[in-house]
Amino acid sequence: MQGLPGTLPPNPHARPAGAWGWWLLAPMLAWLALFVVAPMAILLVYSFGSRGALGVVELGFSLENYERIADPIYLRIFGRSIGYAALTTLLCVVIGFPAAWFIARRSPEWRGRLLLLVMVPFWTSFLIRTYAWIAILRSEGLLNAVLKSSGVVPHVLPAPLDLLYTPTAVVIGLVYVYLPFVILPVYASAEKLDGTLLEAAQDLGAGPLRVFREVIVPLTWPGIAAGMMLVFVPAIGMFAVTDLMGGARVSMIGNVIHNQFTRALNFPFGAALGVVFTLLFVLSYALLLWLGRRRDETAKAR
Amino acid sequence: MIEFESVTKRFGSFTAVDAVSLHVRQGEFLTLLGPSGCGKTTLLRMLSGFETPDLGAIRIAGEDVTALPPYRRNVNQVFQSYALFPHLNVRDNIAFGLRMQKVPKVEARRRVEEIVEMVALGGFEARMPHQLSGGQRQRVALARALVPGPAVLLLDEPLSALDAKLRRQMQVELKRLQRRLGTTFVFVTHDQEEALTMSDRIAVMRGGRVEQLGTPTEIYHRPVSGFVAEFVGEANLLAAERVGGEQGRDGAALRVRLEGGLELSVPAMAWPGGAARARVSVRPEKLCVSKRPIEGVENLFQAVIAEEIFQGAFDHLVLRTEAGTVLSAVVPNESAVMEALHEGDRVWCGLHADDLVIVAA
Ligand SMILES: Nc1ncnc2c1ncn2[C@@H]1O[C@H](COP(=O)(O)OP(=O)(O)O)[C@@H](O)[C@H]1O
Numbered sequence: 013m014q015g016l017p018g019t020l021p022p023n024p025h026a027r028p029a030g031a032w033g034w035w036l037l038a039p040m041l042a043w044l045a046l047f048v049v050a051p052m053a054i055l056l057v058y059s060f061g062s063r064g065a066l067g068v069v070e071l072g073f074s075l076e077n078y079e080r081i082a083d084p085i086y087l088r089i090f091g092r093s094i095g096y097a098a099l100t101t102l103l104c105v106v107i108g109f110p111a112a113w114f115i116a117r118r119s120p121e122w123r124g125r126l127l128l129l130v131m132v133p134f135w136t137s138f139l140i141r142t143y144a145w146i147a148i149l150r151s152e153g154l155l156n157a158v159l160k161s162s163g164v165v166p167h168v169l170p171a172p173l174d175l176l177y178t179p180t181a182v183v184i185g186l187v188y189v190y191l192p193f194v195i196l197p198v199y200a201s202a203e204k205l206d207g208t209l210l211e212a213a214q215d216l217g218a219g220p221l222r223v224f225r226e227v228i229v230p231l232t233w234p235g236i237a238a239g240m241m242l243v244f245v246p247a248i249g250m251f252a253v254t255d256l257m258g259g260a261r262v263s264m265i266g267n268v269i270h271n272q273f274t275r276a277l278n279f280p281f282g283a284a285l286g287v288v289f290t291l292l293f294v295l296s297y298a299l300l301l302w303l304g305r306r307r308d309e310t311a312k313a314r
Numbered sequence: 315m316i317e318f319e320s321v322t323k324r325f326g327s328f329t330a331v332d333a334v335s336l337h338v339r340q341g342e343f344l345t346l347l348g349p350s351g352c353g354k355t356t357l358l359r360m361l362s363g364f365e366t367p368d369l370g371a372i373r374i375a376g377e378d379v380t381a382l383p384p385y386r387r388n389v390n391q392v393f394q395s396y397a398l399f400p401h402l403n404v405r406d407n408i409a410f411g412l413r414m415q416k417v418p419k420v421e422a423r424r425r426v427e428e429i430v431e432m433v434a435l436g437g438f439e440a441r442m443p444h445q446l447s448g449g450q451r452q453r454v455a456l457a458r459a460l461v462p463g464p465a466v467l468l469l470d471e472p473l474s475a476l477d478a479k480l481r482r483q484m485q486v487e488l489k490r491l492q493r494r495l496g497t498t499f500v501f502v503t504h505d506q507e508e509a510l511t512m513s514d515r516i517a518v519m520r521g522g523r524v525e526q527l528g529t530p531t532e533i534y535h536r537p538v539s540g541f542v543a544e545f546v547g548e549a550n551l552l553a554a555e556r557v558g559g560e561q562g563r564d565g566a567a568l569r570v571r572l573e574g575g576l577e578l579s580v581p582a583m584a585w586p587g588g589a590a591r592a593r594v595s596v597r598p599e600k601l602c603v604s605k606r607p608i609e610g611v612e613n614l615f616q617a618v619i620a621e622e623i624f625q626g627a628f629d630h631l632v633l634r635t636e637a638g639t640v641l642s643a644v645v646p647n648e649s650a651v652m653e654a655l656h657e658g659d660r661v662w663c664g665l666h667a668d669d670l671v672i673v674a675a
């Protein structure tokens with residue numbers, strides 16, 4: 013019956029938090045100020061400066077770096093990053109939603125076991141797991157060995173797959189890394205969904221598809237939206253997976269920024285890229301919020 | 315209208331519904347009554363389509379629906395937990411079924427308004443379910459299930475979450491609504507009082523079977539078994555043995571001895587033919603209790619009031635006969651025109667032979 017925790021009626025007996033309660037936030041606020049606000053401010057200042065000799069940052073006010081971002085090369089990289097991140101997000105939701113739903117509908121003890129499986133990858137270093145994917149995908153790797161020994165190559169496919177260092181490999185790597193970030197929040201919403209609601213919908217004439225659209229999606233939307241944010245935003249900026257699995261051929265905005273700071277030593281340009289990138293985050297977050305609100309409004313308008 | 319034909323449902327090796335055959339008539343209020351775990355919900359869920367019978371067939375309005383999924387059946391259910399959609403307001407909850415049926419918007423709005431009026435929810439259309447009281451949620455669930463115009467409305471203990479007063483009020487309202495709409499209601503409850511109040515007919519269930527099907531008066535006055543007699547209403551259920559042959563005018567009565575020793579005359583026709591032992595059920599309110607001898611009853615005996623329990627409008631008396639049989643009686647509470655009865659008083663008890671029900675031992 014009780015659907016979302018946010019929709020429970022407020023407890024009239026609850027005492028309002030006193031002014032002292034705010035101090036509980038102090039450690040987090042300090043942390044945010046030190047490691048988020050301060051670096052962002054430095055980035056912003058740098059981005060209007062220019063690169064001096066030997067990579068020294070010369071502060072000033074020039075829009076030169078931003079003009080350079082407008083160069084089609086960088087715009088294309090931005091576009092590509094967004095495209096890959098969007099594709100990754102889509103695949104993560106398409107794969108992760110059914111998985112999360114499946115887990116949430118098991119008995120409590122099975123839920124625990126299956127969730128553990130979802131989290132097992134976190135026990136190993138991210139780099140080691142990415143190298144494992146390289147071992148699987150490279151031309152003489154595991155995947156092609158299986159394809160050959162099972163006869164898929166050459167009977168079904170003419171030649172071994174050459175996946176590594178292609179966009180496909182990058183997307184596979186990204187989906188692999190981010191999948192749990194969709195499964196976990198969707199699971200959290202799905203687990204709270206009362207199964208009787210699905211029966212009520214069917215009882216009122218909703219076939220499986222309508223039950224999904226009219227009941228399951230709206231009630232798990234907070235989880236889906238959180239999962240999408242947790243994948244899309246970091247996926248745009250990811251550089252390790254693209255570096256390792258895309259080689260030099262597939263670079264994303266994360267790689268470009270990484271290069272500006274580590275190789276080209278052009279901090280101001282890297283900073284400008286970083287600022288634009290952050291704005292993209294904010295925009296995509298706003299977009300998701302707006303989508304969620306529009307869902308609610310169309311639901312109300314009916 | 316609805317026919318269950320030897321319907322059996324097993325969960326593993328456990329038989330939840332055991333070869334039930336039941337015919338529900340068009341437009342009637344039929345109640346499935348029985349203790350918890352006797353298979354009421356399972357039977358209802360097979361009607362709504364959430365369980366499939368292992369054996370047997372179910373027909374609604376002549377159509378075999380045994381294998382039809384829930385969303386293709388013209389039945390709607392009011393769930394015990396109400397199961398209101400938490401993301402939709404009252405109006406959208408009620409309109410859900412119409413939207414699934416693709417009823418044109420204008421007509422849907424009219425029908426929703428009509429039902430909102432009928433269940434007295436006017437002014438609450440824009441509220442979310444969590445902003446409603448239990449009784450209001452109950453009405454929304456009812457309206458939501460009624461508005462698509464189902465052939466049958468199924469209600470699984472819909473009132474059990476309400477407090478006693480609201481519950482009685484809803485019982486009356488539900489019954490009134492059912493009469494007005496003429497929709498067939500199949501109602502599940504474990505509360506015998508509720509069943510007696512509301513139903514046209516009651517199916518008393520026990521261990522996955524229908525033990526008795528009949529009108530509330532039949533069920534109450536002519537229970538076919540000790541189980542029904544005890545489950546529906548209060549009953550003194552006492553082992554009895556036949557001690558005398560037929561007697562009285564045209565041999566219409568038998569002499570029996572109850573446990574404890576009290577001897578009574580019972581109608582010979584009611585006694586299971588040839589049996590030496592049976593059980594006698596005496597409704598507490600059928601016992602006439604007075605300080606003076608009662609006239610015109612076949613059975614008259616003396617007893618002592620062992621206990622007196624005040625119950626508001628009634629007094630519950632525990633009586634011990636001279637022979638040692640213990641009986642419960644319910645008498646209207648003392649008033650100016652009635653004699654006062656107290657613990658320890660010697661009283662006369664009268665029982666009509668026709669008020670005695672004999673069930674198998
Ligand atoms: N899905 C199920 N799996 C196993 N046993 C069940 C299931 N549903 C009901 N039962 C069992 O069937 C019996 C009847 O249940 P139910 O129809 O819910 O009874 P009632 O509604 O009369 O209380 C109970 O003993 C219950 O434990």
Ligand SMILES: [Mg+2]
Pocket residue numbers: 354355356
């Ligand atoms: Mg039940």
